[in-house]
Amino acid sequence: EPLFEVICSLIGWLCLYFLFGSTFTQRGPEWNCRLVTLSHGVLIVLLTAYVVFVDGPWPLTHAGTENTELQTFALAVCLGYFFFDMGWCVCYRTEGPVMLAHHAVSIAGLLLTLQMGVSGCEVCGVIFGSEITNPLLQTRWFLRQLGLYNSLLGDAVDLLFIFLFATVRVGVGTVMFYCELTSPRTLLIMKLGGVVMYALAWVFMVDIARFGYKKSRAKYERWLENHKLKEINRQKVDGHSDKSE
Known part of the structure; x- marks a missing residue:
């Protein structure tokens, strides 16, 4: 059953990609792929939010427990998307080694969770936390375009x-990483996967911190230049007024 759901998910994302391609004929493949990514981001955040916060169980206290039907469905939807996106990235060679490693680890983690039938609880929590920023990332790209x-x-x-x-x-x-590592129910292989995902999150965090610093510095320098120009113009106006008098 999970295999069937994953195949249906992959076919669904492929169909959506081709639908966007036939709708936005003036745009390139990346535009359509990012629309699929945006759609997946919104859908999976809403789905995993329901799984984690409403349907349960709570991942911080029930890590390593048996997967529920809804958790399995959410994982299958996500895995189908990652298969699609990984294939697209390899085909068009748009991503670097860090993002490809992230995709590979995500696929391996989702496959293991579905295969073993446990840890869907915390994996859905990880998906929610990882994908909550994705729609914003895609929005940023579309704003640039x-x-x-x-x-x-x-x-x-x-x-x-x-x-x-x-x-x-x-x-x-x-906090979730700590709970997973200390949970007696969580299998060792899932803990190792958690270590890799957590390390990748910090790699991304360092890059984001650098970007934030550079953007803030550039904006501050631009503000200083504008402030100086306004001051110079004000002095010129004042000087001209004095001569007129």
């Missing part, structure tokens, strides 16, 4: 992305 990135909206998207990544993926992720 449409020439709207250098605006207040672009700054808001970046700020919210950095905040959510730091608080949810790294902050809450650290």
Whole structure:
């Protein structure tokens, strides 16, 4: 049954990709792929949020427990997407080694969870924390393509992305990582997978921190230049007024 759900998910994401391709004929393959990624991000965040916060059980206290039907469905939907995206990235060679490693580890983790029938609880929690920033990342890319990135909206998207990544993926992720490592029910192989995913999260966090620092510094320097120009113009106006008098 999980295999059938994964195959259906993969076919579904492929169909959506081709649908976007036939709709946005003037756009390239990456535009359509990112629309699929955005769709998956929104859907899987809503689905795993329901799994974690409503359906249960709570991942911080029930790590390593047997998968529920809804957890299995969420994992299958996500795995089908990752198969699609990994294939697309390899085909078009758009991603670097870190992102490909992230995809490979994600696929391996999802396959193991579905195969063994346990740890779906915490894996759904990890998916929620990992994917909650994805829609913002895609929105940022679309804003760039449409020439709207250098605006207040672009700054808001970046700020919210950095905040959510730091608080949810790294902050809450650290707590979940600790709970997984100390859980007597969680299998060793899942703990090792957790170590790799946590390490990758920190690699991304360092890159994001650098980006945030560079963007903030550039904005501050631009503000200083504008302030100086305004001051010079004000002095010129004042000087001209004095001569007129």
